[in-house]
Amino acid sequence: MSLFLETLIGGVLAGTLYALVAIGFVLIYKASGVFNYAQGSILLFGALAFVSLKDAGVPVAGALAITVGLLIVTAIAIERLLLRPLTNRSPLTLFMATLGLSYVAEGVAQGFMGSQVRALDLGIEDLPMFLGDIMISQFDLIAAGVAALLVIALSLLFNRTRIGIQLRGVANDTLAALSLGIDINRIWQIVWAVAGLVGLVSGLLWGARQGVQFSLSLVVLKALPVLIIGGFTSIAGAIVGGVVVGAGESLAETYIGPFLGGGITPWFAYALALVFLFIRPAGLLGERQIERV
Amino acid sequence: MTRAVEAGLVRPPFLDVEAIEAVYGASILALHDVSLSVARGEIVALVGPNGAGKTTTLRAISNLLGAQRGALRGGTIRWQGEETRRLDPSDLVARGIVQVLEGRHVFGQLTVEENLLTGGYLRRPSRRQLAADLDRVYGWFPRLKERRSARAGLTSGGEQQMVAIGRALMTRPTLLLLDEPSMGLAPIIVAEIFAIIARLNREEGLSVLIAEQSANLVLDHADRAIVLESGRVVASGPSAELAASGRLAALYLGGADAPTRH
Ligand SMILES: Nc1ncnc2c1ncn2[C@@H]1O[C@H](COP(=O)(O)OP(=O)(O)OP(=O)(O)O)[C@@H](O)[C@H]1O
Ligand SMILES: [Mg+2]
Numbered sequence: 001m002s003l004f005l006e007t008l009i010g011g012v013l014a015g016t017l018y019a020l021v022a023i024g025f026v027l028i029y030k031a032s033g034v035f036n037y038a039q040g041s042i043l044l045f046g047a048l049a050f051v052s053l054k055d056a057g058v059p060v061a062g063a064l065a066i067t068v069g070l071l072i073v074t075a076i077a078i079e080r081l082l083l084r085p086l087t088n089r090s091p092l093t094l095f096m097a098t099l100g101l102s103y104v105a106e107g108v109a110q111g112f113m114g115s116q117v118r119a120l121d122l123g124i125e126d127l128p129m130f131l132g133d134i135m136i137s138q139f140d141l142i143a144a145g146v147a148a149l150l151v152i153a154l155s156l157l158f159n160r161t162r163i164g165i166q167l168r169g170v171a172n173d174t175l176a177a178l179s180l181g182i183d184i185n186r187i188w189q190i191v192w193a194v195a196g197l198v199g200l201v202s203g204l205l206w207g208a209r210q211g212v213q214f215s216l217s218l219v220v221l222k223a224l225p226v227l228i229i230g231g232f233t234s235i236a237g238a239i240v241g242g243v244v245v246g247a248g249e250s251l252a253e254t255y256i257g258p259f260l261g262g263g264i265t266p267w268f269a270y271a272l273a274l275v276f277l278f279i280r281p282a283g284l285l286g287e288r289q290i291e292r293v
Numbered sequence: 294m295t296r297a298v299e300a301g302l303v304r305p306p307f308l309d310v311e312a313i314e315a316v317y318g319a320s321i322l323a324l325h326d327v328s329l330s331v332a333r334g335e336i337v338a339l340v341g342p343n344g345a346g347k348t349t350t351l352r353a354i355s356n357l358l359g360a361q362r363g364a365l366r367g368g369t370i371r372w373q374g375e376e377t378r379r380l381d382p383s384d385l386v387a388r389g390i391v392q393v394l395e396g397r398h399v400f401g402q403l404t405v406e407e408n409l410l411t412g413g414y415l416r417r418p419s420r421r422q423l424a425a426d427l428d429r430v431y432g433w434f435p436r437l438k439e440r441r442s443a444r445a446g447l448t449s450g451g452e453q454q455m456v457a458i459g460r461a462l463m464t465r466p467t468l469l470l471l472d473e474p475s476m477g478l479a480p481i482i483v484a485e486i487f488a489i490i491a492r493l494n495r496e497e498g499l500s501v502l503i504a505e506q507s508a509n510l511v512l513d514h515a516d517r518a519i520v521l522e523s524g525r526v527v528a529s530g531p532s533a534e535l536a537a538s539g540r541l542a543a544l545y546l547g548g549a550d551a552p553t554r555h
Contacts, residue, residue: 181386
């Protein structure tokens with residue numbers, strides 16, 4: 001029993017990181033209808049910028065501030081140079097544009113910051129903790145706590161602030177938002193900046209665990225099944241999806257893995273997502289459009 | 294005779310649309326030659342059958358054509374003397390023109406009150422001003438106050454129309470563009486909404502340009518009417534005269550009792 005609980009808890013905690021990555025996608029998808037393939041590259045870009053600054057001797061707070069600034073500038077540039085000229089184009093065109101963007105972001109990151117693996121020390125020691133006889137990774141616990149705080153901050157932003165309410169309006173019906181004089185371009189800049197910050201946090205947490213390297217941008221591939229399971233339009237769905245994938249992977253690795261000779265983690269999430277595609281294509285919490293007459 | 298004429302004597306520029314031509318895509322010509330004007334304090338009806346170009350005319354005025362892959366190809370639109378061609382929709386809302394879209398377009402996922410608030414932020418009001426604006430809209434539409442925390446997508450069609458109008462009023466407009474407010478609503482609800490619009494016009498001096506397919510109800514409230522057909526103005530004049538002349542009935546069919554359409 002304790003092995004089961006340990007595996008489950010470890011999986012759930014790891015799943016919050018998947019959820020965090022997925023939330024970055026949901027934000028942009030909801031507000032601008034774009035599946036942002038570049039989210040992983042932006043995540044990498046943020047983490048790499050932070051590590052490079054820190055390695056260059058900039059204190060942590062300063063490095064964080066500069067990185068955040070860079071991400072905000074990036075978001076504004078993306079909106080100006082990419083989204084605005086492509087307004088009214090098909091989702092496929094926009095997707096292709098973000099595909100291009102991901103190469104640019106990775107290229108820039110590589111050019112300026114080199115391509116070797118960087119260690120990232122966030123000063124969180126990964127000591128095992130014991131709850132009774134169940135072992136929990138302290139790092140995972142802290143990472144999950146950070147993720148939870150971020151989600152609370154986002155939900156306050158969306159439900160309690162003027163920007164947040166306008167943002168939900170734009171996500172719900174862009175034309176109506178336009179007709180009310182809401183500055184949609186500014187809203188998009190804000191959404192991309194927020195998604196960039198969420199990406200930075202997830203990039204730092206992933207990076208601290210496995211080093212900051214180019215494969216970091218491949219967490220996109222982890223986010224996709226999470227989104228399929230949770231639904232592309234719901235932050236709560238992303239959280240549930242992340243936890244389901246994390247727990248599922250961890251349990252499968254422990255209990256099914258031995259029979260298949262291990263190596264389940266890379267594909268398990270996709271198999272799970274496939275099942276969900278059959279039984280619930282909108283995702284667990286995806287919004288089905290409320291009927292407008 | 295009517296306020297329209299009185300206002301016409303000393304007419305500061307208000308809304309002037311001159312010979313506009315509008316296209317969708319590169320080739321679909323939706324408006325050939327539409328001219329109209331609205332004076333301050335007027336209610337003007339824009340009537341005409343399906344596909345006549347009413348919605349396109351309103352979109353041209355509010356500069357929302359671009360968002361529908363449409364464009365103005367000729368003519369000019371002036372708002373209080375200023376040409377509007379280069380203005381964004383948000384600039385126009387800030388200058389006092391707001392459009393209530395055909396089909397209402399409420400934010401279904403947001404609550405009724407959140408819907409209203411989205412219209413209220415444009416002028417960066419203080420909290421107190423914002424609360425006062427909300428109270429004002431709830432004053433006009435008491436039903437919305439009862440339903441303030443309901444999801445707008447789950448309210449009735451009439452309530453959604455009130456949300457759409459109330460949300461537009463939150464921007465503190467001078468000219469309200471209403472696109473088929475009666476669409477899909479029971480006659481009694483339509484009458485209620487028109488009565489509120491008429492009171493807004495009388496008591497607050499709000500000017501209104503209403504597009505409607507069915508002329509009979511809207512003509513009771515409008516000072517003047519403009520009749521569109523196939524992208525052209527085919528008749529215009531004071532509502533009473535148009536209604537009396539029988540020209541409307543001949544041009545197209547306003548009522549439920551009307552014969553077939555062409
Ligand atoms: N988004 C669009 N893209 C292409 N063509 C359009 C578009 N919107 C309208 N049209 C065309 O422009 C013409 C005028 O349409 P418009 O919607 O302005 O008419 P309307 O008078 O509002 O009609 P209704 O009473 O049905 O609302 C029609 O021929 C219509 O097919
Ligand atoms: Mg129309």
